[in-house]
Amino acid sequence: MTITTLDRTFRVPLDHAKPDGETIEVYAREVTRGRTDLPYLLYLNGGPGFPSPRPLGGEGWLRRALTDYRLLLLDQRGTGRSTPVTRHSLAKQGTPQQQADYLKHFRADSIVRDAELIRQQMTSDKWTLLGQSFGGYCAVTYLSFAPHGLSEVFITGGLPGLESTADDVYRLLYRTVVGKNAAHYERYPQDIERAHNVARFLKDNAVHLPNGRPLTVEAFQALGNLLGSATGSTRLHYLLEAPFDGTHLADAFLADVERELSWASSAPLYFLLHEASYARGEGATGWSAQRVRSEFPEFDKDDPLLFTGEMVYPALFDTDPALAPFRETAHLLAHERTWPELYDVDRLRANEVPVAAAVYHDDMYVARELSLETARTIAGARPWLTAEYEHDGLRVSDGAVLDRLISMLRLGEGPGHAG
Known part of the structure; x- marks a missing residue:
């Protein structure tokens, strides 16, 4: 055309x-x-x-x-x-x-x-x-x-x-994300052990992506953002096919993870205003995704490891080099109490x-x-x-x-x- x-x-x-x-x-x-x-x-x-x-x-x-x-x-x-x-x-x-x-x-x-x-x-x-x-x-x-x-x-x-408040939204979305994890592991049961092994390795070892960002368990879980698209579950499965090179996480795996997680530099507004897009009138969002996550303790376990979804956590502004310059500003927005109605x-x-x-x-x-x-x-x-x-x-x-x-x-x- x-x-x-x-x-x-x-x-x-x-x-x-x-x-x-x-x-x-x-x-x-x-x-x-x-x-x-x-x-x-x-x-x-x-x-x-x-x-x-x-x-x-x-x-x-x-x-x-x-x-x-x-x-x-x-x-x-x-x-x-x-x-x-x-x-x-x-x-x-x-x-x-x-x-x-x-x-x-x-x-x-x-x-x-x-x-x-x-x-x-x-x-x-x-x-x-x-x-x-x-x-x-x-x-x-x-x-x-x-x-x-x-x-x-x-x-x-x-x-x-x-x-609805940001808290209302995340309480519903976390439940959906739990279901997406269950569907993924039903489709690819071998990924249960692979994801668990990666999480255990990250808990016991300091790992950095090629761009210098620390790969924490929480950052690894953020790959679950893939699960909401038509081909996302398959893409996550392929990413998890060979995460280890002997006793180390494979360089190819780390490069793939970085590719999936490294779009903060091209879209900082997404991370800065994501929760603010739910804010109206009086009341701060207060890092809603982080707070509401505590109501879902299954995301803190690693057997099975549950991947998260479209959630922005404050630790991103500590660990992602592309977002670190915005750290103080992000916290001010999260605690801003007065917003126009939408x-x-x-x-x-x-x-x-x-x-x-x-x-x-x-x-x-x-x-x-x-x-x-x-x-x-x-x-x-x-x-x-x-x-x-x-x-x-x-x-x-x-x-x-x-x-x-x-x-x-x-x-x-x-x-x-x-x-």
């Missing part, structure tokens, strides 16, 4: 409450199949803290989207070709407290206000929104703040809890924008129970509960997930369950 791309850049306020104050740049890539008469679809990807995907042209969901729309891929503020957040750029903000205050402007509320400002500059029409994962959180914020800018909304694996429940109950959402039954990153509750709250929302796909269903389904959601609105299908 031949696609045409166009680079667009926009100046937006750092703080939308101060439109005449400091500005930052936001980048977007417009993608078409040569037709400029189609309506716009804004794509907000997962995160927080990742740039929009760089299209190659053969992606199934991309082909499906370009059949009906001009696609706008937004590098959410702080990512990609937008004004970046890196250890160098953040250091220019001053003290750790000044850095934390700066980063409070990089959550979903600011991303949505960027998007609405961009829409007003690009078109007089409403546009369609597709939100994947964290992008779905942003979509619900958009429905709360600026529904007048939206003609329809598609959400894949990204319906957030509207009034959702307007009353407005969502009165919603008039057509919404279709894929809710993945065994989603390891977004709690299904909270997603379904939110779907019931948003007036007119059409949820599709499916066990056919994992969290990455949009990407791996060759366009089928997006096509299903489009059909649900075009054909007026009601709420559905599949798989």
Whole structure:
């Protein structure tokens, strides 16, 4: 498929409450199949803290989207070709407290206000929104703040809890992660002994990855983040096939582990704002994933060793060289008590924008129970509960997930369950 791309850049306020104050740049890539008469679809990807995907042209969901729309891929503020957040750029903000205050402007509320400002500059029409994962959180914020800018909304694996705390989210997700471990070990029973042996070795020996990061048991457990994708269990199994070289952990194994764990340098915002993406109103998250983990003592055993999921622990900022420069700032954000609201429940109950959402039954990153509750709250929302796909269903389904959601609105299908 031949696609045409166009680079667009926009100046937006750092703080939308101060439109005449400091500005930052936001980048977007417009993608078409040569037709400029189609309506716009804004794509907000997962995160927080990742740039929009760089299209190659053969992606199934991309082909499906370009059949009906001009696609706008937004590098959410702080990512990609937008004004970046890196250890160098953040250091220019001053003290750790000044850095934390700066980063409070990089959550979903600011991303949505960027998007609405961009829409007003690009078109007089409403546009369609597709939100994947964290992008779905942003979509619900958009429905709360600026529904007048939206003609329809598609959400894949990204319906957030509207009034839940970070603790509520992690209590549900830890249970799902336990189930993912059980399914993995049922599929690959030989991995039980292999993971146990690695954990025992790490307890008894100081091991470092090639980049100098200490490989602790907790860091090794973080490989469980793989288990939430379609091929993640298989990838973890292959990684565990030959972890030892005689009486030492194999160099090839350590290199593979580093590859899976070493994306902090390219996405520090993810680690800094992950728990903050759940924060609203009064109350600090207080390293919620770490605190709630204590309610699940099975993660502290090594027989069998349970891998963890999408949890950010404070020790990361002590042990990962890419995150160490952000340590003080991360702790300040974790203990920040005042956050803007992200959702307007009353407005969502009165919603008039057509919404279709894929809710993945065994989603390891977004709690299904909270997603379904939110779907019931948003007036007119059409949820599709499916066990056919994992969290990455949009990407791996060759366009089928997006096509299903489009059909649900075009054909007026009601709420559905599949798989």
